[in-house]
Amino acid sequence: MSTGLTVVHSGTGLYTISTFQACAEGTSAAAVKSFYTTDLAAGGWGIDPTLPFDGAYAQPCGDPYCWQKGPNPVARRLIGLESVTDRGNNVVTYQLRVFVPPPAGNCNPADMSSGLTNGTGGPDTSMQYPPVTTYSFLGGAAGTRPSFVCSAGDPTSIAAFMKRTVPDGGWQVLSSTATTVSAQKPTSPPSGFCYTLFVQTGTHGSYTGEWDFKTTIPGATCV
Numbered sequence: 001m002s003t004g005l006t007v008v009h010s011g012t013g014l015y016t017i018s019t020f021q022a023c024a025e026g027t028s029a030a031a032v033k034s035f036y037t038t039d040l041a042a043g044g045w046g047i048d049p050t051l052p053f054d055g056a057y058a059q060p061c062g063d064p065y066c067w068q069k070g071p072n073p074v075a076r077r078l079i080g081l082e083s084v085t086d087r088g089n090n091v092v093t094y095q096l097r098v099f100v101p102p103p104a105g106n107c108n109p110a111d112m113s114s115g116l117t118n119g120t121g122g123p124d125t126s127m128q129y130p131p132v133t134t135y136s137f138l139g140g141a142a143g144t145r146p147s148f149v150c151s152a153g154d155p156t157s158i159a160a161f162m163k164r165t166v167p168d169g170g171w172q173v174l175s176s177t178a179t180t181v182s183a184q185k186p187t188s189p190p191s192g193f194c195y196t197l198f199v200q201t202g203t204h205g206s207y208t209g210e211w212d213f214k215t216t217i218p219g220a221t222c223v
Contacts, residue, residue, distance in 0.1 A: 005098065013130055013153020013161075014055030015078070015099040024092045029084045032092050033065060035083050045069045051080050052099065055162055056131055077102055104132050105209020107150035112210075114135045114150065123147040123213055124197075126169030130161040135213070143217040150210050155179050155202030158211055162199045171197055174223055186222055193218035 002022035009017040024032060048068035050058035051064040065081035078099035087094050096105065115136030122129040123137050123145070137147045151158050159179050166173055171183035179202045184194040195218050201211040 009055050011055060011157075013102055013105075013151065014159040015021045015052050015101055015131055017053075017055060018098045018100075019092065019095055020098075021095050024094075026090050027092050028090065029086045029092050029094075029135070032079065032084050032094055036065065040067050040079070043069070045079070048078060051078055051097070052131065057164060058128060101131055102152040105152050106207055107148075107210040108204065108207045111148045111204075111207075112150055115139070122149055124169055124215070127171075128161075128165040128168060130158050143219055144214060145214065146214040148210060149213050152209060154208045155211070158209070159199065159201045162201075166197065166199070184222055187218050191218065192221055194220065194222035196220065 001024075003020050005018040006022050007016060007018045009015075045067040046069065047064055048066050049061055051061055051066050052058050052205055065084075067079045068076055070076045080097040080099075082097055083093070086171060087093055112134060113136065116138040116139045118135065120134050122133055123135050124126045129149070130153055132152040133149060135147050135149045137145070138144075151161075153161075159166045159176075161179065162181050163173065163176050166181055166183050169185070170187045173181060173183045179200060181197070181199040183197040185197070186194050196216045197212045199211065202208070202211040203212060
């Protein structure tokens with residue numbers, strides 16, 4: 001027996017997160033976990049060690065009972081099994097958390113296919129990106145490496161996510177606004193020079209999900 005789905009989190013550019021409670025008789029907590037592990041694998045679900053519990057930023061699950069299915073990132077679905085509890089007399093209660101991705105961002109198809117390299121996720125693999133992100137790397141010139149990026153959400157939600165994730169890649173945020181992030185990262189080993197990073201959203205008119213990601217080689221001293 002189970003309840004219906006209850007939406008617990010949603011918003012612009014975010015996964016819609018819903019939960020439902022279930023009760024099973026004639027079983028055990030171990031058997032419930034084993035059932036979902038086996039059944040979801042048979043249905044093409046793979047284990048995912050992280051889930052976007054706040055609707056966007058992936059965080060560790062803390063156990064092996066989190067799964068994903070579908071092309072990443074555009075049609076990716078996520079599920080987490082939680083609070084599996086033996087209630088006595090072979091009765092077990094548990095909760096499932098279900099994540100549905102937001103619609104893809106509104107971006108110019110010509111921009112997203114014009115680069116030298118195109119892919120899912122963003123151009124710098126050291127950090128996370130907003131849900132449903134793809135990018136088009138435009139090629140380097142004079143030490144600058146620009147990319148067009150397309151994400152679910154709008155300029156404000158995309159910039160807010162990037163402010164959180166940029167430090168994950170070892171970058172130090174120097175300044176930010178509602179639509180920009182400026183950061184630097186020292187060379188390794190340190191030389192006194194830094195790579196620079198500039199993120200800007202809201203510069204592509206009606207294409208509200210499209211934004212710019214630009215890095216430069218260490219040509220300037222660190223701030």
